[in-house]
Amino acid sequence: VGKKKVAVLAGDGIGEEVMKEALKVLARTSELFPEVQTTYQHALIGGAAYDVHGVHFPEETRAICAASDAILFGSIGGPVEEQHLPKWKDAEKNALLGMRKAFDLGVNVRPAKVYPALSHASPLRHDLISGGVDMVIVRELLGGIYFGKHSTDGDSAEDVCTYTVEQIKRPLEFAFEAAKSRRKKLTVVDKANVLDTSRLWRRVALEMHKLHPEVQLDFMYVDNAAMQLIKAPSYFDVICTENMFGDILSDAASVLPGSLGLMPSASLGSQIYLYEPSGGSAPDLQGLNVANPAAQILCTAMMLRYSFGAHSAAAAIETAVDAVLDSGIVTKDVARPGQASVSTSAFGDAVVKAL
Amino acid sequence: VGKKKVAVLAGDGIGEEVMKEALKVLARTSELFPEVQTTYQHALIGGAAYDVHGVHFPEETRAICAASDAILFGSIGGPVEEQHLPKWKDAEKNALLGMRKAFDLGVNVRPAKVYPALSHASPLRHDLISGGVDMVIVRELLGGIYFGKHSTDGDSAEDVCTYTVEQIKRPLEFAFEAAKSRRKKLTVVDKANVLDTSRLWRRVALEMHKLHPEVQLDFMYVDNAAMQLIKAPSYFDVICTENMFGDILSDAASVLPGSLGLMPSASLGSQIYLYEPSGGSAPDLQGLNVANPAAQILCTAMMLRYSFGAHSAAAAIETAVDAVLDSGIVTKDVARPGQASVSTSAFGDAVVKAL
Numbered sequence: 001v002g003k004k005k006v007a008v009l010a011g012d013g014i015g016e017e018v019m020k021e022a023l024k025v026l027a028r029t030s031e032l033f034p035e036v037q038t039t040y041q042h043a044l045i046g047g048a049a050y051d052v053h054g055v056h057f058p059e060e061t062r063a064i065c066a067a068s069d070a071i072l073f074g075s076i077g078g079p080v081e082e083q084h085l086p087k088w089k090d091a092e093k094n095a096l097l098g099m100r101k102a103f104d105l106g107v108n109v110r111p112a113k114v115y116p117a118l119s120h121a122s123p124l125r126h127d128l129i130s131g132g133v134d135m136v137i138v139r140e141l142l143g144g145i146y147f148g149k150h151s152t153d154g155d156s157a158e159d160v161c162t163y164t165v166e167q168i169k170r171p172l173e174f175a176f177e178a179a180k181s182r183r184k185k186l187t188v189v190d191k192a193n194v195l196d197t198s199r200l201w202r203r204v205a206l207e208m209h210k211l212h213p214e215v216q217l218d219f220m221y222v223d224n225a226a227m228q229l230i231k232a233p234s235y236f237d238v239i240c241t242e243n244m245f246g247d248i249l250s251d252a253a254s255v256l257p258g259s260l261g262l263m264p265s266a267s268l269g270s271q272i273y274l275y276e277p278s279g280g281s282a283p284d285l286q287g288l289n290v291a292n293p294a295a296q297i298l299c300t301a302m303m304l305r306y307s308f309g310a311h312s313a314a315a316a317i318e319t320a321v322d323a324v325l326d327s328g329i330v331t332k333d334v335a336r337p338g339q340a341s342v343s344t345s346a347f348g349d350a351v352v353k354a355l
Numbered sequence: 356v357g358k359k360k361v362a363v364l365a366g367d368g369i370g371e372e373v374m375k376e377a378l379k380v381l382a383r384t385s386e387l388f389p390e391v392q393t394t395y396q397h398a399l400i401g402g403a404a405y406d407v408h409g410v411h412f413p414e415e416t417r418a419i420c421a422a423s424d425a426i427l428f429g430s431i432g433g434p435v436e437e438q439h440l441p442k443w444k445d446a447e448k449n450a451l452l453g454m455r456k457a458f459d460l461g462v463n464v465r466p467a468k469v470y471p472a473l474s475h476a477s478p479l480r481h482d483l484i485s486g487g488v489d490m491v492i493v494r495e496l497l498g499g500i501y502f503g504k505h506s507t508d509g510d511s512a513e514d515v516c517t518y519t520v521e522q523i524k525r526p527l528e529f530a531f532e533a534a535k536s537r538r539k540k541l542t543v544v545d546k547a548n549v550l551d552t553s554r555l556w557r558r559v560a561l562e563m564h565k566l567h568p569e570v571q572l573d574f575m576y577v578d579n580a581a582m583q584l585i586k587a588p589s590y591f592d593v594i595c596t597e598n599m600f601g602d603i604l605s606d607a608a609s610v611l612p613g614s615l616g617l618m619p620s621a622s623l624g625s626q627i628y629l630y631e632p633s634g635g636s637a638p639d640l641q642g643l644n645v646a647n648p649a650a651q652i653l654c655t656a657m658m659l660r661y662s663f664g665a666h667s668a669a670a671a672i673e674t675a676v677d678a679v680l681d682s683g684i685v686t687k688d689v690a691r692p693g694q695a696s697v698s699t700s701a702f703g704d705a706v707v708k709a710l
């Protein structure tokens with residue numbers, strides 16, 4: 001097998017500096033695991049792309065991604081004071097929805113776990129997380145109200161939420177498989193007491209369950225799920241849900257670990273997968289060498305696992321990040337009051353060393 | 356002025372027993388505040404109604420409510436083991452959506468505050484709530500995807516979210532006024548980067564803001580709002596949002612106080628308003644005299660304020676509940692480990708005494 005081509009889209013804000021650490025870790029991984037051989041094509045996205053091309057998702061970037069085996073994505077977005085500039089207007093939306101559509105990214109996978117060593121940083125009371133919080137949210141990413149008809153007619157507006165059985169099967173298939181390799185519990189979140197699309201989700205989930213009888217399946221209304229994520233996060237193993245509910249719940253879950261800098265995510269397409277940290281571009285931290293690169297580093301692990309099937313290399317990176325955090329080496333965002341913290345690059349170095 | 360007619364719909368589960376305490380408190384309030392004079396018409400709703408009439412929202416109940424000045428509502432829903440019975444199928448939905456439509460209940464108002472005396476019960480880390488958590492969520496209740504067209508056609512389904520300027524103005528009008536009587540901050544939650552209805556909400560909010568310049572208005576995407584409710588709940592004063600986002604966010608916010616038994620809510624119609632605790636029917640607690648009646652008692656305060664304009668009587672009830680909680684008299688749901696707790700009726704008695 002030849003080298004895998006990775007499109008690297010650092011984007012805005014802290015994107016550049018956390019990406020540097022991720023690539024550092026990947027380089028070391030290649031030395032240790034000869035099966036991991038990659039080449040990089042850097043491309044512009046978001047505000048950085050706008051400066052050069054006048055659009056947030058240039059054709060050039062699309063072509064580079066299309067010619068790659070995987071996309072390593074940073075983050076998008078500018079400072080609060082600059083939001084009125086065309087550079088930032090709808091930057092995130094244009095880039096992300098553009099990529100999703102261009103590469104048929106129909107399934108988003110986002111873990112949310114509380115690291116025992118960082119449990120002080122979680123916003124939740126200690127006894128609520130001491131039983132362990134370790135879930136994966138599988139979100140449908142190309143359907144629902146996001147991609148339905150939108151219209152405005154004078155004093156009224158309309159957005160249409162549509163789902164087909166085919167669209168629903170795709171994330172559920174992934175979710176059932178993910179549950180099998182975990183604690184075998186799948187919670188499908190919907191609003192089946194109100195929505196026809198939710199009732200269709202239930203029908204499809206129940207049918208598919210026959211093929212995966214070893215998975216324990218339950219259904220939960222989205223309002224209740226929003227409560228349980230806060231009150232009883234240990235309840236969840238795998239959650240699967242539609243696009244908008246997934247947007248809300250995966251962001252809610254992303255704060256449980258205690259920092260947005262900790263969790264990676266993967267968006268799975270028909271050919272190419274995209275890997276993206278769940279935090280934002282944090283423009284206020286840009287250039288300060290203080291941002292947490294863990295999420296971006298863990299994106300490389302997800303990439304090795306899902307895109308390149310390099311399971312042991314992926315596990316090695318995850319174990320290294322765990323070990324670094326366990327040893328008390330932390331960036332500012334997850335340091336205890338009074339605890340010393342390390343820089344972005346020092347954290348990356350520590351992961352390389354732990355590898 | 357004659358006596359005010361209150362329709363009392365205790366419903367299922369703990370409804371009966373917490374309602375009893377609310378009526379006890381109202382009776383004492385009438386003695387102390389001669390302007391508060393009420394008569395009660397009891398009526399069936401939910402599973403209790405189904406047993407007698409075969410429907411969850413009987414015509415008889417509708418008529419009693421229609422002839423009343425306010426509706427005091429308990430809760431609806433049966434035990435997990437009985438969910439397959441027709442008695443419980445869609446009970447909550449049928450009753451609640453039925454009432455909302457019948458009485459044009461277009462605005463839902465739900466406070467979420469952490470009582471300092473009960474801060475140990477909040478699921479959030481102490482330092483996140485020590486700055487005080489005291490918000491009101493104003494939810495549009497008769498529009499959006501709830502009441503749009505729902506359709507299923509073989510292997511695909513559709514739900515339509517619609518809003519008109521008129522529908523949007525109603526909750527916003529209330530929200531601006533509420534903000535004025537509070538900390539003067541209004542956050543409109545939407546998904547304006549994706550939805551046309553959200554963009555219409557923004558347009559209307561910006562127009563109305565000109566009439567309420569003393570209110571500080573901001574906009575927040577719903578995914579971000581779900582994060583901030585957990586990470587920085589002190590940020591919020593008044594939140595206003597559309598029906599489905601309001602369903603999710605008000606339930607998420609309802610767990611912040613530490614028990615679902617603490618917060619009341621009001622649904623405002625064109626003629627009649629409905630008052631309802633934010634917790635559910637808790638069938639597992641039914642008949643045990645342990646449920647927290649605070650939310651139901653605080654519903655009577657909201658009723659006195661919004662339906663009957665009896666502001667000092669309303670404030671007296673709220674102060675009494677505060678005082679009881681402050682004095683360490685608590686039901687089981689909010690007791691500290693090892694702390695003695697009192698029964699439902701003893702809590703009601705304590706509020707009566709504090710009045």
Ligand SMILES: CC(C)[C@H](C(=O)O)[C@@H](O)C(=O)O
Nearest residue numbers: 092093096097247548549578
């Ligand atoms: C930027 C926005 C369109 C996007 C979404 O809502 O999907 C973002 O919130 C996300 O979750 O990746």
Ligand SMILES: CC(C)[C@H](C(=O)O)[C@@H](O)C(=O)O
Nearest residue numbers: 193194223447448451452602
């Ligand atoms: C029962 C259901 C239809 C209802 C809603 O979604 O509005 C409930 O969740 C609520 O919030 O009162």
